[in-house]
Amino acid sequence: MDKAEILSQLQEIFRDTLDDQEVTLAYETTANDVEGWDSLTHIHLVVSIEKHFKLRFTAKEIQSWKNIGELVEGIISKK
Amino acid sequence: MVFNSLPFTVFFLVFFVLYWLVFQRNLKAQNLLILTGSYFFYAWWDWRFLSLLIGVSVLNYLLGIYIPKAGSDAKRRLLLYIGLIQGIGGLVFFKYFNFFITSFVDAFQTININLDYHTLKIILPLGISFYTFRTMSYLLDVNKGKIEPTTDWIVFFSYVSFFPSLISGPIDRGTLLIPQLEKRREFKYDQAVDGFRQILWGLFKKIVVADNCAIYTNQVFDNFDTMPASSLVLGLFLYTIQIYADFSGYSDMAIGFARLIGFNITKNFDFPFFSQNIAEFWQRWHISLTSWMTEYVFTPLSIHFRDYGNRGLIIAIMINFFIIGIWHGANWTFVLFGLLHGSYYIPLILQGKIFKKKKSLKGKLIPSFVEFRNMVGVFLLAMIGFVIFRSDNISNAFEFYKNIFSLSLFSMPQFEGRMGVLITMIFIVVMMVIEWFGKSHEYAIAGIGTSLSKTVRWSFYYLMIIIVFFFSATGKEFIYFQF
Known part of the structure; x- marks a missing residue:
């Protein structure tokens, strides 16, 4: 799976979890850019991402991503 | 000092x-x-x-x-x-x-x-x-x-x-x-004026609204076993306003003084009484504490418990609010206060409402009926919690609750100095109206600097200063001591 593929799948997960079809993600996107992406929904998103990609992050990793790009890198490194 | x-x-x-x-x-x-x-x-x-x-x-x-x-x-x-x-x-x-x-x-x-x-x-x-x-x-x-x-x-x-x-x-x-x-840091005139303006608003909230409320809330909480239920409810309403005006007023002054020496420090209150549910209330009440707790306590806990779904979230929120409660002091009342607020989240978590995008009331002039009802609901939940917060011990708090449910709920509230209560109520309405119109700004009267003409602006400041001087509670207390 390449980066663009992961990005588009992430976008679907975000749209479902945040119940907002207008969410558009790019590598530079941060939590500030997405309405409703806060500390609470972050955990919810992580759980959905872990289920979808069948992987498991550490607590440290979950709190370390600064933008979507780093999250994508995180997913690739676990694959 | x-x-x-x-x-x-x-x-x-x-x-x-x-x-x-x-x-x-x-x-x-x-x-x-x-x-x-x-x-x-x-x-x-x-x-x-x-x-x-x-x-x-x-x-x-x-x-x-x-x-x-x-x-x-x-x-x-x-x-x-x-x-x-x-x-x-x-x-x-x-x-x-x-x-x-x-x-x-x-x-x-x-x-x-x-x-x-x-x-x-x-x-x-x-x-x-x-x-x-x-x-x-x-x-x-x-x-x-x-x-x-x-x-x-x-x-x-x-x-x-x-x-x-x-x-x-x-x-x-x-x-x-x-x-x-x-x-x-460079001295900037606009920043200094803004600092003064926020201090003025803080002073109004603290010494006009909060300290005047204190006169009656002290009466009510000291004599809750003999007062009619209607006085208790009014006193509790006043206490809820008092604690907001007191604390947010103090924060406004702190932020204002920091601005006067060229610093931007953390916003502490974001019009919590205009929230749509209790989760939003806590995102806007004592923000510097709740965001601290979210980052260093709640988030790590919820990550830790993430496999347990809603149950994990509830555990994390209860621990979080237990600590927020006891942070206020070593008393079981504060622990119970925290746990009560934690439990307010449970229906939201179970209904999944906590993950849904909230529509902000920020730019809205007139709320819809549902939005208004939600605000009243949040206020009532806050009132219920503050009984425990203000009581000296838990049995007093329960006694207070019990006394509310009596027939005397339908009598006229009794206070020493009814005129004073009336004037205090007028100030509360003034404060809430100004806050409502200023709710999209950093603090309620921040927008005055840009939206009003110089004459109107300065008349407003002078009026505020006069009110602060004449209606500050210390003067009031002096009058009531005569009776």
Whole structure:
């Protein structure tokens, strides 16, 4: 799976979890850019991402991503 | 030396002149002035606490420098734990000692400030809870690599003891305040005017609204077993307003004073009574504490419990609110207050409402019926919680609840000085209306600087100043003592 593929799948997960079809993600996107992406929904998103990609992050990793790009890198490194 | 006192006014005037006219050219000298001023300010309350403040600063300053340099993970963790144990241990140790409370009360009385005892109980642990939370978040951020440890001891010591927010908030993060301390501040006229404006609004909320409410809420909570239920409900309403006006007013003053010396510190209240549910309320109430708790307690816990779905979230939120409760002081009432607010989240979590996008009321002039109903609902939940918060012990709180449900609920509320209650109510309405129209700004009257003509603006300021002078509660209390 390449980066663009992961990005588009992430976008679907975000749209479902945040119940907002207008969410558009790019590598530079941060939590500030997405309405409703806060500390609470972050955990919810992580759980959905872990289920979808069948992987498991550490607590440290979950709190370390600064933008979507780093999250994508995180997913690739676990694959 | 509270903000609305003569000693503080004199202190700040002298500080302001030295800061901008004498030490303005040299950053180091200016920071040293902040540090000296903060220590002077602190020592005025009680010089005995100063050594503790300095000791805590020294320890955390050194730990901050050595944590990133530690050779191994184990050593790094050890240094972090030393800091955290000092912080938590200090809180636990000092908050249980009555000696501290009484010495603070005495400190107030020696300078002729008789704050009512309850407010004092809230302020009291804040000094220590406050800088402890600053040092703990600093070490956690350094450990995570979120912030470079500062090697300038004056900057760090000033961060820990920054006088505008030292006693009662907001809790500033190192990531916000330390970079500002490291950079030169320039005097900006607009910023200074804005600072004054926020102080004026804070003064109005604190000494006109809150202190006037206090006269009646003290009556009600001291005599709740003999008063009719209608008085209890009105008193509880007034107390809910009082605690908001008191605390947010104090925060406004702190932020305003910080702005006058060129700093932007953390926003602490964002019109919490205009929230749509209790989760939103807590995102807007005492923000510097709740965001601290979210980052360092709730998020790690919810990550830890994430496989348990909603149950995990509920556990995380209950632990989070247990700590928020006990943070206010060593009393079971505060624990119960925290747990009650935690349990308010349970229906939201179970219905999944907590994850849904909330529509903000920010730009709205007139709320819909549902939005209005939600606001009233949040206010009622807050009122229920504040009974426990204000009561001396849990059995009093339950007695209070019980007394509300009696036939006397339908009688006229009885107070000493009915006219005073009426005037206080008018001020509450004025405050709430101004806050409603100003809710998209940093604070309620922030927009006045840009939206009104100079004449109207200055008339408003003068009117506010006159109101603050004539209707401040100390004058009021004097009148009521005659009866």
